Amino acid sequence: MTKYFCICLIFLSSCSLVEFKDVPAVARSLIYGPPEIEVTMSSYEKAPYSFAKINIGRSGSGLMILLSINNNVYEWVGSNGEVIFTNNGKIIRTIGLEYDINILNPKINFLNCGECSSQYFIELSNPKALINQNSFFKNSHKEKIELIKKIDATVMIENFSTSKFKWTGKNIYWFDDSGQVIKSNQQIHPRLGEIEITFYYK
Numbered sequence: 001m002t003k004y005f006c007i008c009l010i011f012l013s014s015c016s017l018v019e020f021k022d023v024p025a026v027a028r029s030l031i032y033g034p035p036e037i038e039v040t041m042s043s044y045e046k047a048p049y050s051f052a053k054i055n056i057g058r059s060g061s062g063l064m065i066l067l068s069i070n071n072n073v074y075e076w077v078g079s080n081g082e083v084i085f086t087n088n089g090k091i092i093r094t095i096g097l098e099y100d101i102n103i104l105n106p107k108i109n110f111l112n113c114g115e116c117s118s119q120y121f122i123e124l125s126n127p128k129a130l131i132n133q134n135s136f137f138k139n140s141h142k143e144k145i146e147l148i149k150k151i152d153a154t155v156m157i158e159n160f161s162t163s164k165f166k167w168t169g170k171n172i173y174w175f176d177d178s179g180q181v182i183k184s185n186q187q188i189h190p191r192l193g194e195i196e197i198t199f200y201y202k
Contacts, residue, residue, distance in 0.1 A: 037061045039200060041148045050202045052076050054084070056097075057193020066201075084197075089173050089181025090158075091188050091195065099189040100125040110137040110156065111179050124189060131167075135160040143174075145183065147198060151176055153183075165190045 037060075039053055050066035064076040064084060073092070076084045082096035088111055092103040102123040110116055118135045140155040158171040169187040176182050183198045 099192040
């Protein structure tokens, strides 16, 4: 069973914000780390909650803990209040990044489709814009990847394009035999570097 961390939410206006000071010290210790973090079997076993290792562009790595799960939307929180929401491993919303995004119709079930296409609208910040993105998903191949142990993974490729900004790119998802995404490389904003996420579920 996936373990996640629950705290009370503080409501301001119409938005719900997570105050990081409310996260107990045991969870906070998961988030701070050196610029490059190595997750070992020992550190994984000691972690009380599910967490994700995040790299954005050429920046160092950081850890985010799994705060909640709601209708298959996973909410991950970072040390400075950054929040990333994922659905089937795909980033659908961010809060607190330099360039935030929000997919308006985020129910994207691509893991079992083999080949399928999807179209959705994305709200961008910095600059503020609404774009229409077309994506084509395809199961590419199987490969072994090594996280804290070697895992047989299926690789899903998402090729996307938008008319605005003439922005095209490719996202990659690795998922295990249970259908859970364990790693991904994603481009979510035309001005933001690629985000690499490795998920460690408890």
